[in-house]
Amino acid sequence: MAERIIKLPDVGEGIAEAELVEWHVKVGDIIREDDLLAAVMTDKATVEIPAPVDGKVTWIGAEIGDTVAIGSALVKLKVAGEAGAEDAPAEDAAPADAEASEHAPASAPVPVVPPAKPPTADEPPRAMTVPRPTKTLSGASAPAPALPRRAPGERPLASPAVRLKAREAGLDLRQLAGTGPAGRILHEDLDAFLLRGPEAERKPGLAEKTGISEIKVVGLRRKIAEKMALSKARIPHITIVEEVDVSALEDLRAVLNKKPTPERPKLTLLPFLMRAMAKALAEQPNLNALYDDEAGIVRQHAGIHLGIATQTPGGLMVPVVKHAEARDIFGCALELNRIAERARQGTATRDELTGSTITITSLGAMGGIATTPVINHPEVAIVGVNKMMVRPVWDGTTFVPRKMMNLSSSFDHRVVDGWDAAVFVQRLKELLENPATLFIDG
Amino acid sequence: MTEITCKLLVIGAGPGGYVCAIRAGQLGLDTVIVEAGKLGGTCLNVGCIPSKAMIHVAEEYEKAAHAAAGKTPFGLTAGAPALDFAKAVAWKDGIVGRLNNGVGGLLRKAKVKIVQGRARFRDGKTVVVDTETGPKVIRAERIVIATGSGPVELPFLPFGGPVISSTEALSLAEVPQRLAVVGGGYIGLELGIAFAKLGSRVTIVEAQGRILPLYDAELTAPVAKRLTALGVEVLLGAKARGVALSGDALLVETADGQERRIAADKILVTVGRAPVTSGIGLEELVLDMDGRFIRINDRCETSMRGIFAIGDVTGEPMLAHRAMAQGEMVAEIAAGLPRAWDKRAIPAVCFTDPEIVSVGLSPDEAARAGHEVRVGQFPFAANGRAMTRDGEQGFVRIVAQAQNGLVLGIHAVGCGVSELSTAFGLAIEMGATLEDVAGTIHAHPTLGEGFQEAALKALGHAIHI
Numbered sequence: 001m002a003e004r005i006i007k008l009p010d011v012g013e014g015i016a017e018a019e020l021v022e023w024h025v026k027v028g029d030i031i032r033e034d035d036l037l038a039a040v041m042t043d044k045a046t047v048e049i050p051a052p053v054d055g056k057v058t059w060i061g062a063e064i065g066d067t068v069a070i071g072s073a074l075v076k077l078k079v080a081g082e083a084g085a086e087d088a089p090a091e092d093a094a095p096a097d098a099e100a101s102e103h104a105p106a107s108a109p110v111p112v113v114p115p116a117k118p119p120t121a122d123e124p125p126r127a128m129t130v131p132r133p134t135k136t137l138s139g140a141s142a143p144a145p146a147l148p149r150r151a152p153g154e155r156p157l158a159s160p161a162v163r164l165k166a167r168e169a170g171l172d173l174r175q176l177a178g179t180g181p182a183g184r185i186l187h188e189d190l191d192a193f194l195l196r197g198p199e200a201e202r203k204p205g206l207a208e209k210t211g212i213s214e215i216k217v218v219g220l221r222r223k224i225a226e227k228m229a230l231s232k233a234r235i236p237h238i239t240i241v242e243e244v245d246v247s248a249l250e251d252l253r254a255v256l257n258k259k260p261t262p263e264r265p266k267l268t269l270l271p272f273l274m275r276a277m278a279k280a281l282a283e284q285p286n287l288n289a290l291y292d293d294e295a296g297i298v299r300q301h302a303g304i305h306l307g308i309a310t311q312t313p314g315g316l317m318v319p320v321v322k323h324a325e326a327r328d329i330f331g332c333a334l335e336l337n338r339i340a341e342r343a344r345q346g347t348a349t350r351d352e353l354t355g356s357t358i359t360i361t362s363l364g365a366m367g368g369i370a371t372t373p374v375i376n377h378p379e380v381a382i383v384g385v386n387k388m389m390v391r392p393v394w395d396g397t398t399f400v401p402r403k404m405m406n407l408s409s410s411f412d413h414r415v416v417d418g419w420d421a422a423v424f425v426q427r428l429k430e431l432l433e434n435p436a437t438l439f440i441d442g
Numbered sequence: 443m444t445e446i447t448c449k450l451l452v453i454g455a456g457p458g459g460y461v462c463a464i465r466a467g468q469l470g471l472d473t474v475i476v477e478a479g480k481l482g483g484t485c486l487n488v489g490c491i492p493s494k495a496m497i498h499v500a501e502e503y504e505k506a507a508h509a510a511a512g513k514t515p516f517g518l519t520a521g522a523p524a525l526d527f528a529k530a531v532a533w534k535d536g537i538v539g540r541l542n543n544g545v546g547g548l549l550r551k552a553k554v555k556i557v558q559g560r561a562r563f564r565d566g567k568t569v570v571v572d573t574e575t576g577p578k579v580i581r582a583e584r585i586v587i588a589t590g591s592g593p594v595e596l597p598f599l600p601f602g603g604p605v606i607s608s609t610e611a612l613s614l615a616e617v618p619q620r621l622a623v624v625g626g627g628y629i630g631l632e633l634g635i636a637f638a639k640l641g642s643r644v645t646i647v648e649a650q651g652r653i654l655p656l657y658d659a660e661l662t663a664p665v666a667k668r669l670t671a672l673g674v675e676v677l678l679g680a681k682a683r684g685v686a687l688s689g690d691a692l693l694v695e696t697a698d699g700q701e702r703r704i705a706a707d708k709i710l711v712t713v714g715r716a717p718v719t720s721g722i723g724l725e726e727l728v729l730d731m732d733g734r735f736i737r738i739n740d741r742c743e744t745s746m747r748g749i750f751a752i753g754d755v756t757g758e759p760m761l762a763h764r765a766m767a768q769g770e771m772v773a774e775i776a777a778g779l780p781r782a783w784d785k786r787a788i789p790a791v792c793f794t795d796p797e798i799v800s801v802g803l804s805p806d807e808a809a810r811a812g813h814e815v816r817v818g819q820f821p822f823a824a825n826g827r828a829m830t831r832d833g834e835q836g837f838v839r840i841v842a843q844a845q846n847g848l849v850l851g852i853h854a855v856g857c858g859v860s861e862l863s864t865a866f867g868l869a870i871e872m873g874a875t876l877e878d879v880a881g882t883i884h885a886h887p888t889l890g891e892g893f894q895e896a897a898l899k900a901l902g903h904a905i906h907i
Contacts, residue, residue, distance in 0.1 A: 155784075157848065157873040167780045182848035184873040 004053060006075040008068050011040065011047040017069045018042050020062045021219040025075070029057045037075055040068065041219055045350040055079040065218040150174070150183070158185040166190055220314045231377040234293060238413040241370045242425045246388060247403045249435045264330050269385070269405075270308075270362060271333040275438050276431040277383065278304050278325045281358065284424050288357050290378045291415050298380070298415050307356030307376050308336060312344045318376060319343040320356040329438075360385065371408045380415055383428070384408040444578050446555070448474045450776050451569060451582035453561045453722065456483020458753030458765025459588035460545050465773035467552025474580055476571050478560040481545040483590055484754075485762040487538055488609040493629075495534035496612060497636045497793055499525070504639035515832065525640065527616055534612070563723035566746050570723075584748045584776050587736060588769065589722055591715040591754035598684045599624065605685060605709045608633060614708070618642050622692040622706035624682045626653040628792040630712035631665065635795050638672045645675045645704050647682050647694055654792065658804050664835045664855050665794045672795075677702075685709065717755040732757060740783045742772045750775075764788050787851075787870040789863040796836050797859045801866040802851030805841050814844040816876070818900025820892045822856045824907050827887040833857030838892040840879070840900055847876035847901070858889060865893055876900050 011018060018040035025037055037049045055077030062068050150156065156173040158166070162185055166173045169190075176193050178185035217225055246269070253267055260266045281288040281304050289300045304325045307318040319339035324332060342348040359376040362385035373384035386406040392399040407428060411421040431437055450466045452459045455477035463475040480487050506523035508514060549556055557580070559573035569585065571578045593607035601607055606614075611633050619642060623634040626648030638644040646653070646669070653669070653676060654662040669676055679697030686693055692704045717735050730737040730745035735757040742750045750772045753765030767785065774781045792798040808815045819839040822828035828836075836856025842849050852866040869879055879897035884890045891906075898904040 155786075159872045160784075163784050167782070170780065180873070181875045181877065182843070182846040182873065 002079050003058070004055060004077045004079045005073045006037065006049075006052065006077060007071050008040065008074045009049065010070050011042055015042050015070065017067050018047070019219065019222070020064055020066050020068050021046060023060065023064065025057050025060070027057050027060060031055060031057060031077070041223070042350075045353070046219075046346075049074065051075075051077070053077065053079050065216055065222070156185055157183055162187055162190055169194060220317070224316050227377060228374055231374050235375050235377060236413040237372070237375060237410045238416070238418055238421060239372050239408060239410045240418075240421055240425050241386075241406055241408045242429055243404050243406050244429045244432050245393065245402050246405045246432060249432055250388075250403050252435045263334075265333055265337065267329065267333050269388070270336060270360065271329045272432065272435065272438060273360060273383070273385065273428070274306055274321065274324050274327075274332040274336070275329055276428050277306065277358065277360070279431055279438065280424055280427040282325065283427065284420065286420065287381045287411070287416060287424055289380050289415070290357060291380050291412060292378060293414070301357045303357070305355050305357045307359035307379070308340060309359060309361035309376075310340050310343045312346070314346065317343045317348070317353065318356060318359060319348050319352050320354065322355065358382070363387075370406055373408060373410045375410050375412055380412040381421075381424070382410050384410070443576065445581065446474060446557075446578065447581045448472045448555070449582065450474070450584050450586065450773070451476065451580050452586045452588055452769075453569065454483060454588035454590055454753070455481045455545070455549075455556070456588060456590045456753060456765065457485045457762040458590070458769040459483065459586065460549060460769075461766040462586055462588065462752060462769030462773045463554045464548050464552045465770045466776055467549070467554045469773060469777035469779075471773070471777055473552075474555045474557055474582065475549060476557045476559065476561040476569070476580070478558070481542050481549070481556070482538075484592075486541050486545065488612055490762055491541060492534050492538055492612045493608070493632055493636075494793060495537055496530070497632060499530045499534070500636035500639035501795070503641075507639075525617075527614075527640075531613060531615075561722060563726045566727055566749055584750065586742075586769075586772055586776075587722070587724075587744070587749065587751040587755055588753050588765065589718040589755050590765075591717050591760055593711070594714045594716050596624070596682065596711055596713060599682060599709065599711050601711070603685070604689055604707065605711060608710070608712055611637075611708070611710050618707040620706045620708075621645070622647065622704045622709045624692070624709065624711045625713035626650075626676065626678075627656070627712060627714065628654060628794065630710065631669075631794045632792065633710060633712070634674060635669070635672065638669075638674045639795075643673070645677065645692075645706070647677045647680045647692070647704070649679065649681055651678055653678070654794075654798070657792070657798060657800060658806060658853075660839075661798055661800070661804075661853055661855050664796050665792075665798065667835070668795050682711075715754065715760055717757075719755060741775055741781065742768050742783070759788055759790060761788060761790060785871070786873075787867060789867045791860045791863055793860060796833065796856045799852075799854045799859050799863045799866060801853070801863060802849070802870045803841055804851055804853060805839075808841050808850045813850060815850065816842050816844045816847070816900045818842075818876070818896040818898070818904070820895040820899055820904060820907060822889065822892055824895075825887075825889060825892050827889050827891070828856065830887065831857060838862070838896040840876070840893070840896040842876045842897075842900055849874050849876060849879065849897075852893070852896075854892070856889065856892075862890060862893060865890060 008018065020038060021041045022039040025031055031051050032054050033051055035051045037051050039046050039048050057075060058078050059076035061073045061075065068074065156176065157178060158173055163173065171193070173185055176185050176189055179189055180186045249272055253269070257266045285300045288304055289298050291298045303323050306321045306324045308321060310317050310319055319342065321332060321335045321339060327335060339348060339352050342352060356376060356379065358379055359382045361373050361382060365387050367385055367387040369386055371384045371386060373382040375382045384407065386408055388403055388405040390401050391404040393402040393404065407425065409421070409425055449472040452463045452473065452475040455475050459475060460481060463473050466473040485491065503523055503525050506520055509518045509520040510522045512519050546556065557571050557573060557578060559571040559578070561569045561571045564570050567581055569580045571580060593609065595601055599605050608629050617637065617640045621634070621637050621642040621644045623630045623644060623646045626646050630646060631653060634644045634646050652659060652662065653666055666676070677694060677696060681695045683693040683695055686703060690705060690707065692706050692709050694702045694704055696702050719734070719736065727746055727749065729749065736744055736751040736755050738744055738751050738756045742752050742756070744751050752768035752772055754760040771781045771783065787802045789799065789801040803811065805815055805817050817839065819837050821837045823834045828834050833856065836854065836859065838854040840849060841851040849869055852869065854862055876897045879894060880901055882894065884894040895904050895906055899907065
């Protein structure tokens, strides 16, 4: 029997450390070559670490959320060697230290696996180790007051006498949970409900909840947290909100969207904004820049690489449309759709997730009236799109309904003056309100 | 013209109306009830009660005839029975009369004023009644429409001559030699079977593919079998066309498109009942309707404030006990009590041979309603009491929610099972689960044990099967 130490391999990208985001194994697991051991996260990509040999896990070197240096020990395996003795059965294994606790029950009793019980198909050896309960503070496991659990429209189950008593008491039985068989509401349930007093009657179905769930901030969520904190701590934001009349733009968009083809997909508002930014940034290259505040250098980029803030199942990600200045409107739309989809599916590469020089953030119909976008550090500007709605606008003689949309844009006030910021926002407004100008070169 | 003013006016003294009036009287409401016919309505005079009386006579007669033919398995023989049919009808009329008087007595005891005559709405608060002593105007704070229903007439088989409704069938002077029954629903079958037992040659003509189409086929199969044994001919998928010119036969188009002549002394048409909504001045009120019926909410309120409707005039199921429960509820609402319709089940019974009881959902209905169900069925062939009564056909069937055993429906077919409707109804109304029914001691030897066994079967551990 020999011991083999698996070290965190160099996952590329020239990094020195990576964050452990997922364990696929725990102490006691028997693994085969190429089984996945763990996942680590570098700047933005997640890398899976496979097992190089067969063996049994005897030690794991980090907890989820820990930062592990490249080359440090990650897992110790017992592998078949000269000693030759067979491993102890899996069910004798001690509780794993770093097991993910998603599947653990909320209550704490530790089930003792009867040793005589043979493993069945339903219970692979891995499932027979004792699961670690979710960490909860005291009070969390106290029985919460029962709330009615019925399908919508389902009538509460109660005997005629209980129904009558409730009606006489002016009580709607739908507010009550039944403790009887099949959820039947008993006289006792009714009495208990009535005893809770007039306040409980006024606020039926409301109950105090104790209990606190601890959720570890790891992986992508931690990256987001760090980036946001960095940006807000370092960058004095200045935010300008300007309204844009997009009626003409919407008319144009409707015409363009009449006959979509795979090469000319339906356009949302974003490709127009991308084109408008490409044009405006050509005139104000100081906004298409990265500010290295430690070195004291602003690097203006000739290429316009638009970060697109995208909500994914894992959290906020910023895939990048590279060289927006070299793409026409359909080119912008196609690339935008492609990278956003890859980000949502978790298949975006590191390259597709880095290199932006300015960012767009849009929540579509959820976009609110105004927002205060947080700059994607070390960029110096971000453009936020708010929701479009029809608003009455005074045209000099009367109110007319116009499709209005606000842009909320933030700038790094250290390197961008308010005047420059205002000029940029006004230029975007001008371009978007006169969409023909978007398509005039030069 | 005399005028009466009252708190509550009930139009129609059928089971819905009279129960409503009695309960209102008990609650101290100044109540008037108007009835054009006899107290007790269809149910008591020309429906439930007299038909059950005649069914009983027929049963007893058939038993005697069965014994006379030496067909009992237990060796009883008897002389050929003779039935004085006029006396049987008089006996039935006697029962009806006693109940009429009983209802009258109960109404008076509750201090309800009874007005005989036909009522017509003048407006939402006023009704004019044509009484023997002239028109009477009744003003009421609240009015309950309980006008009931009447037999549906077929345009090509108008009532009159040999064509009769259930009303006439219950007061015939003699047993018809040949009886054709149009409509194989429960009324047609109850009366058809009774007359078959009394010696009529009965033919039942049903337009649909099976008898009692409102019940599931499993439940009606024992009845179909019994019809065959009684020599009743059943034409399924057949359409009545009219009376032969000679007046002694029913013309029928059979399922295969053939024209057929069914010789008949009487043609009983039982193709359903229609609500009585005309002739009472409803057009003065313009109430919201629900098809042919008056639309009501869960408090039996119509679209007009202060006007309630109960019973057959408000829709299916057209059953006396539904009307009674509605009547009681409306009286309590009129007295200012908080009430609403919250019943879980309305039992239905067919007094055929064998009898059928249906409470709640059938397996198909439960599945259609989206329930995952567990079904337990117990045959009376394995029930001691059914054997000792010489009535082993039929079964009890229980339908429950799969996940928690909540009983959704209970059905039975068999001799004398109508009385089991009590237990079935109570179980569903109380929200019983399979375990509740299985855990209740059922007296031995009774048919009711079949109920417990059906629940045990659904739980997977019936004892006697």
